[in-house]
Amino acid sequence: MGFEIINVNELLKRLDKYNHKELHVHHTWRPNHANYNGSNGMSLQNGMRNYHVGKLGWSDIGQHITLLPDGKIVTGRNFSKTPASITGHNTNGFAMEMLGDFDIGKDKFEGEQKQVALKIAKYFLDKGKYVRFHRENASKTCPGTSIDKNIFISEAKGVLVNRGEPVVVTQIEKAKAYIGNRCKELQEKLNKVGYNLDVDGDFGQLTYNALIDFQSKNGLDVDGYAGVKSFGKLNELISLQNIIIESSYIKEFQKISSKLNYKDKNGNLLNIDGTYGKLSQSVANKYQLKKGSKNELVGLIQKILKEKGFYHGNIDNSFGNQTDKAVREFQKSKGLKVDGYVGSLTIGKLLN
Ligand SMILES: [Zn+2]
Numbered sequence: 367m368g369f370e371i372i373n374v375n376e377l378l379k380r381l382d383k384y385n386h387k388e389l390h391v392h393h394t395w396r397p398n399h400a401n402y403n404g405s406n407g408m409s410l411q412n413g414m415r416n417y418h419v420g421k422l423g424w425s426d427i428g429q430h431i432t433l434l435p436d437g438k439i440v441t442g443r444n445f446s447k448t449p450a451s452i453t454g455h456n457t458n459g460f461a462m463e464m465l466g467d468f469d470i471g472k473d474k475f476e477g478e479q480k481q482v483a484l485k486i487a488k489y490f491l492d493k494g495k496y497v498r499f500h501r502e503n504a505s506k507t508c509p510g511t512s513i514d515k516n517i518f519i520s521e522a523k524g525v526l527v528n529r530g531e532p533v534v535v536t537q538i539e540k541a542k543a544y545i546g547n548r549c550k551e552l553q554e555k556l557n558k559v560g561y562n563l564d565v566d567g568d569f570g571q572l573t574y575n576a577l578i579d580f581q582s583k584n585g586l587d588v589d590g591y592a593g594v595k596s597f598g599k600l601n602e603l604i605s606l607q608n609i610i611i612e613s614s615y616i617k618e619f620q621k622i623s624s625k626l627n628y629k630d631k632n633g634n635l636l637n638i639d640g641t642y643g644k645l646s647q648s649v650a651n652k653y654q655l656k657k658g659s660k661n662e663l664v665g666l667i668q669k670i671l672k673e674k675g676f677y678h679g680n681i682d683n684s685f686g687n688q689t690d691k692a693v694r695e696f697q698k699s700k701g702l703k704v705d706g707y708v709g710s711l712t713i714g715k716l717l718n
Pocket residue numbers: 391392393500508509
């Protein structure tokens with residue numbers, strides 16, 4: 367990973383620490399403006415890296431930064447490393463890709479994206495450094511035929527650079543940018559494994575917290591990035607659920623829950639259907655079982671743990687030290703977070 371989304375002031379602050387000899391200006395061509403939805407900068411950047419590394423065989427993404435249509439900047443290759451940018455001029459160059467296709471008749475070079483590009487160019491010009499368009503040294507139109515270099519440079523010279531607040535986009539915003547348009551899918555899938563999120567496609571604090579919790583309980587990198595591994599684990603758990611159509615333990619769990627008057631997230635008692643779905647999981651989450659808990663569900667858990675060989679004490683409905691130890695061993699054996707806390711994920715694994 368390692369990519370970050372920052373604003374131009376943060377970029378200039380970072381560039382102060384280096385002494386790049388020139389600025390390279392590119393357009394990405396593909397992806398272009400139509401591919402950007404305002405929150406998928408990180409995933410587009412990852413796509414470019416995968417292309418550069420996987421298809422072109424480079425050591426890393428080619429550019430140091432990608433300038434997004436809204437003026438935000440995604441960092442790329444480490445600023446201290448030589449870019450894969452313009453043949454013959456890479457050493458100590460700084461490579462900027464502007465997301466878009468700026469050939470005449472395609473994307474418009476305007477707004478925040480243009481202002482930030484000019485600011486960055488101005489920063490180099492003020493230090494007496496050269497600003498190089500890719501097409502000066504390649505038979506390409508890059509950064510696009512609609513951008514006249516003389517006009518670009520004179521506009522850059524005239525741009526005011528007041529160095530305002532440096533901003534690094536927070537982890538949750540990064541995670542939001544990373545997930546792009548798969549947020550709804552994530553929320554649906556997290557709910558299927560026991561969380562209780564509004565499925566609104568809006569990656570807010572609650573979705574982020576649930577994802578972090580899910581990652582930590584499932585032995586994944588706890589970074590808030592919902593990628594191949596997080597979705598893979600979710601899909602795995604969901605398909606497991608679908609195989610378990612009926613289980614007597616689940617029925618027992620449902621009976622106990624009704625008897626103890628635990629209601630599901632819709633305020634109803636559970637159907638005794640032997641299926642550990644979203645409603646049963648919402649009830650399971652209400653128990654908050656841990657050391658000190660006393661009720662019939664503790665007894666059921668003791669019974670199951672005993673059958674599975676983790677528990678050797680009495681079935682006394684009382685969550686004591688021995689039960690705690692057994693729960694932790696069970697959690698460890700299933701790759702769950704080992705905390706002795708029995709929430710819907712641990713209950714689900716026990717009932718299945
Ligand atoms: Zn180029």
